[in-house]
Amino acid sequence: MAYSDKVLDHYENPRNVGTLDKNDPHVGTGMVGAPACGDVMKLQIKVNDSGIIEDAKFKTYGCGSAIASSSLVTEWLKGKTLDQAAEIKNSAIAEELALPPVKIHCSVLAEDAIKAAVADLKSKQPA
Amino acid sequence: MELLQRNYFELLALPAQFEVDLTLLDQHYRSLQSEVHPDRFVTASANERMQSMQVATQANEAYQTLKNTTARARYLLQLNGIETLEESNTAMPGDFLMLQMEWREAIDDANSAKDISALDQLLVEIRQMAQQLSQGLSVQFAQKSYQEASESVRKLSFIDKISADIHRVIEQLENA
Numbered sequence: 001m002a003y004s005d006k007v008l009d010h011y012e013n014p015r016n017v018g019t020l021d022k023n024d025p026h027v028g029t030g031m032v033g034a035p036a037c038g039d040v041m042k043l044q045i046k047v048n049d050s051g052i053i054e055d056a057k058f059k060t061y062g063c064g065s066a067i068a069s070s071s072l073v074t075e076w077l078k079g080k081t082l083d084q085a086a087e088i089k090n091s092a093i094a095e096e097l098a099l100p101p102v103k104i105h106c107s108v109l110a111e112d113a114i115k116a117a118v119a120d121l122k123s124k125q126p127a
Numbered sequence: 128m129e130l131l132q133r134n135y136f137e138l139l140a141l142p143a144q145f146e147v148d149l150t151l152l153d154q155h156y157r158s159l160q161s162e163v164h165p166d167r168f169v170t171a172s173a174n175e176r177m178q179s180m181q182v183a184t185q186a187n188e189a190y191q192t193l194k195n196t197t198a199r200a201r202y203l204l205q206l207n208g209i210e211t212l213e214e215s216n217t218a219m220p221g222d223f224l225m226l227q228m229e230w231r232e233a234i235d236d237a238n239s240a241k242d243i244s245a246l247d248q249l250l251v252e253i254r255q256m257a258q259q260l261s262q263g264l265s266v267q268f269a270q271k272s273y274q275e276a277s278e279s280v281r282k283l284s285f286i287d288k289i290s291a292d293i294h295r296v297i298e299q300l301e302n303a
Contacts, residue, residue, distance in 0.1 A: 034214070
């Protein structure tokens with residue numbers, strides 16, 4: 001199957017691969033997995049004191065589309081508030097990367113990872 | 128031919144339950160295949176020939192589904208009106224996903240180090256977990272705990288995929 005140029009770009013030069021300290025109260029970790037293809041995705045975000053995401057890292061085991069989806073969202077997340085981050089939709093990821101229908105679930109995985117990371121962070125920070 | 132209306136368990140004359148006698152499964156499959164073998168329908172009408180072929184195809188699908196633990200559990204859940212949502216349910220338990228991550232890292236490490244015995248060792252560990260999940264499924268089906276069974280199927284789906292990936296890496300290393 002042919003990957004789009006954007007998928008290939010993120011796949012070959014993934015942005016923000018790495019790990020943040022999951023015990024840091026400013027760090028939220030989201031782990032999700034797709035049983036159908038065995039992909040596993042870990043997405044971490046770090047917020048500053050004003051609640052803006054200043055760093056995002058990911059680690060993904062999976063196909064090119066799953067890696068590209070997570071790489072792309074780490075770029076998108078920086079500078080956003082948690083509420084803005086939670087609004088990122090899989091359809092926007094799929095559109096940006098020109099994912100074919102069979103790879104839509106990779107963008108769903110990325111959206112779910114963001115939601116899980118935001119939820120983890122919110123659970124750490126008393127309102 | 129009313130055979131076409133039957134579910135896979137009925138088609139292969141087995142009780143619709145998670146535990147399957149694999150010897151009986153083999154026997155029933157072979158006798159059904161011989162019943163609908165094209166050689167027997169040489170002089171039959173076009174309609175009968177077509178139906179026998181459909182049953183043969185369905186028998187094959189039934190056999191493949193019931194023989195495989197994960198596929199059998201998934202199918203049995205479907206018969207009970209439960210979809211396992213392997214395409215859309217991404218919320219697996221954190222410790223299970225962490226383990227998947229660790230296994231994936233171990234595969235990468237072993238691959239770089241060309242360490243086939245480390246991969247064999249990993250397969251042993253993974254098979255043990257598959258065994259546990261399969262035993263868990265027996266209990267879950269017996270108790271009609273279908274949501275728990277559904278999660279076990281999703282876990283087995285990961286395990287089937289990672290096992291296949293390890294076998295592929297081993298094969299590549301052996302042929303290198």
